[in-house]
Amino acid sequence: MKTIITGNELLTVGFSEGKTIGLALTLIAEHFEDLAKEEILNLLKKIKSYPESFLDDDKLAPLAELIVAENNTELDDTISLNNVSKDYRIFGESYIEEGARKQMNIAMKLPVTVAGALMPDAHQGYGLPIGGVLATNNSIIPYGVGVDIGCRMALSIFDIPEKHYFGKDDKYKRELIAFTKFGAGREFRGFERADHEVMESETFQATPLLRGLHAKAWAQLGTSGGGNHFVEWGIIDFAERDEILNIDKGRYVALLTHSGSRGLGATIAGHYTKVAKQLCKLPDDAANLAYLDLNSAEGQEYWIAMNLAGDYASACHEVIHKRLTKAIGAKVLAKVENHHNFAWKETLNGEEVIVHRKGATPAAKGVMGIIPGSMTAPGFLVRGKGEVESIHSASHGAGRLMSRSKAIKNITKAEMKAVLKDHGVTLIGAGLDEAPMAYKDIHQVMAAQQDLVDVVAKFEPKMVRMADDGSRED
Structure with a gap:
């Protein structure tokens, strides 16, 4: 009917x-x-x-x-942009699309902008381009953070040598399916639900909006959403001993996850983007860069909510990693986690600024990060060099070469299946919009940021799970 x-x-x-x-x-x-x-x-x-x-x-x-x-209807109280964009550094400039540059140029005209940079995986987004880093003066841009607040990568390295992985595909696949859920709106129910101290945070009582999101957040705790989010088993290769992580040279089984704050973050982003657009009227081409003064009540509300969403995203990863670590009976040798789609209070050239990293990895000196490629391309465990011109940042992945709609139109299921077979990767779920061919060459991206990070180890995906229909995030 x-x-x-x-x-x-x-x-x-x-x-x-x-x-x-x-x-x-x-x-x-x-x-x-x-x-x-x-x-x-x-x-x-x-x-x-x-x-x-x-x-x-x-x-x-x-x-x-x-x-x-x-x-975006023009109103009389529109805030004017500066006539000229401030200078900013572009890494991997020769293969970044014009749309991303135009968006960054507009962001560099905001009256609150202090500095900016564009990472080598950059591509066009909404407001700030994906891969855009923007430092502002005491102002926060909800769409500069993004819809999936606190989205992050988390890596667990196990005491399981590579040779013990092969021949046990059924076991790893069974546990991966049993302890993960994907897709917009997906939840755990009843005894499946996880407990985590983040759900006891008093911040959930700070505003009516957050109070109303508590139940949904609890139900989605430990789920992974849609879009490009994944949970995958793989092999991580240390070409030499890493003294800081205390891991010997060798190849180990590892678990890599990518997801964010689910419906909690999406609702916060939608609400405060509306608020920002009501309070901060910008010209049409900059409307999605509407900002909130951190001295205002609205700015403080968003800051608190954003940080809660970040803590919640981290908790989701912790739940997934603990469940799967227990399921395979492993010991964790080291765990590394880093997030993007967030804003930090940092010092840049002696001045306190708000640094927005929309699809960019923090890469201050000594800071660890994970930069994945695609479901068949390697990812890299890295250590930041603290480059000032990148605002202490690096790419958060390979970056899209094709939009989702273009990938669906131009890539066949047969082509995707052939690439997976060639690389020995087992795929559970995902749509053609996430096909490996839809992404840039990760080696090219890494070559463009040698001044930003040092490579510590290389991660090779072996079994990848994503949303069954390649659905978008909540």
Whole structure:
């Protein structure tokens, strides 16, 4: 039976009378009327809250574009940008798309901008480009942090030599499926739910918004979402002993995870982006860079919420790693974790600034990080060099070569299957939008940032799990 949605029901999820309701109803009838009513209304609520995330969706882009246009209507109290962009360093400049540069150029015109840099995995995003680093004066940009607040990589290195992994594919696959959940909206229920001290944080009581998100956050604790998030088994190769990690030369079984703050972070991002756009009116081409003064109540609220989302994202990884470590009966030799899509208070050239890293890895001197390639390309365990021109940052991965929609149109299932076979990688889930060919060459990216990080070890993916349908994040 086909689902019928009324205009009044759209009003209840945040739509206003006018063209958007008409277009939304048309798109529902054309593409989504076979879904349950609750699913349709939840999807439309997400589009209304952060339409920029749907601009590359083949079916929903017209509605997203209309909402963005309405949100960005020019008002009399618009804040002017500086006439000229401040200078900034681009790493891997020869193969970074023009769209990413244009976005960074606009960010460098903000009146609160102090410094910026573009990492070699950079590509066009919303507001700040992915791979963009921006230092501001006492101001926080919700979309400069991003929708998936505190998204991070976590690596556990086990006391299991490489030779003990092979021949046990069934065991590793069984445990990987048993202890992970993927996809937008996915939750653990009943006895499956995990406990973690982050859920007892008093910060959840700081605002009505956070109080209302506590139950959902608990249910999603230890899940991994959609998009490019993954949990994977692999082999990490130390070409020589690392004294700091106290790991001998050799090849070890390792677990690498990539995910963020789930529905908690997405809701926080959507709410405070709206608040920022109401308080900070910027020209159309800079609207997604609306910022909050950290001396304001709204700025402080977002800062507190952002940090809670970061702690929660870390807890999700901790739950996954503890469950899988116990499942395979391993001992952890070392664990490394680093996050992106976040903002830090740091000192740059003697001045305190707010450093936004949207898809960029912290790489201060001595700081450890993980930079993955793709599901078939190697990742790298690195140690930061503290390069000032990169604002103590490095890439957070290989970076996309194709948009999701372009990858789906240009890559076949047969091609993806062949690449996986050639590299000996077992894949559970994922869509064509995450095919290895959709990403830049990680070796090229690493070559462009030799001044930013030292490579400590190389990680080779062997078994990768992602969202079954390649779905986007909450």
